[in-house]
Amino acid sequence: xxKYLKWAIIPTIxxxxxxxxxxxxxxxxxxxxxxxTRENMEAAVQLREAREIEKPGKIWxxxxxxxxxxxxxxxHVLDNTDPANPKNLAFIQxxxxxxxxxxxxxxxxxxxxxxxxxxxxPDYKSIQVVSRNRNVLPELIAPDGRDDYGFKDLxxxxxxxxxxxxxxxx
Numbered sequence: 001x002x003k004y005l006k007w008a009i010i011p012t013i014x015x016x017x018x019x020x021x022x023x024x025x026x027x028x029x030x031x032x033x034x035x036x037t038r039e040n041m042e043a044a045v046q047l048r049e050a051r052e053i054e055k056p057g058k059i060w061x062x063x064x065x066x067x068x069x070x071x072x073x074x075x076h077v078l079d080n081t082d083p084a085n086p087k088n089l090a091f092i093q094x095x096x097x098x099x100x101x102x103x104x105x106x107x108x109x110x111x112x113x114x115x116x117x118x119x120x121x122p123d124y125k126s127i128q129v130v131s132r133n134r135n136v137l138p139e140l141i142a143p144d145g146r147d148d149y150g151f152k153d154l155x156x157x158x159x160x161x162x163x164x165x166x167x168x169x170x
Contacts, residue, residue, distance in 0.1 A: 031142040031164035033151060036095060036112075038158055044095050045111060045118070047127045050076070050088040062102035065089075072140075072163030075100050075109060077124050090124045096140060096162035106130070112160045113137045140164065 053076055057069030066078040074094040079087040096112025107118040117131035142164045
């Protein structure tokens with residue numbers, strides 16, 4: 001009888017231990033989506049003061065300029081006239097940005113699910129969004145490659161994932 005009792009107690013202890021953990025989310029969720037409404041996302045495309053590059057991504061060279069992606073946040077513009085001393089001119093805030101290209105003076109970048117065209121002033125003191133193709137790109141996926149964890153069914157209407165931040169349990 002003791003042998004059977006031992007095998008009955010072990011699964012019970014395991015179940016109690018698992019149920020006492022804070023959340024099963026800890027085991028499978030590494031990132032959580034950061035959302036913006038479409039209106040806020042579009043309005044947030046702005047020229048900002050130059051700042052340090054923290055999380056660089058792709059790089060594009062056009063004439064004497066270097067464009068460096070700041071993952072999910074925008075594009076740094078550097079003047080490389082003097083390659084020994086490049087000057088950080090400006091930062092173009094573009095939420096959800098992961099890619100950039102420049103052709104005939106226009107900067108093309110993804111603004112999360114949109115493809116936008118930006119015309120900068122020659123001195124990079126101002127910019128103008130001259131084109132926007134909405135919803136032509138796939139929604140950003142989590143860096144770990146997992147799907148949205150069923151989040152699409154729960155999130156508010158008219159929101160777009162602009163980046164994924166590391167998950168912080170409460």
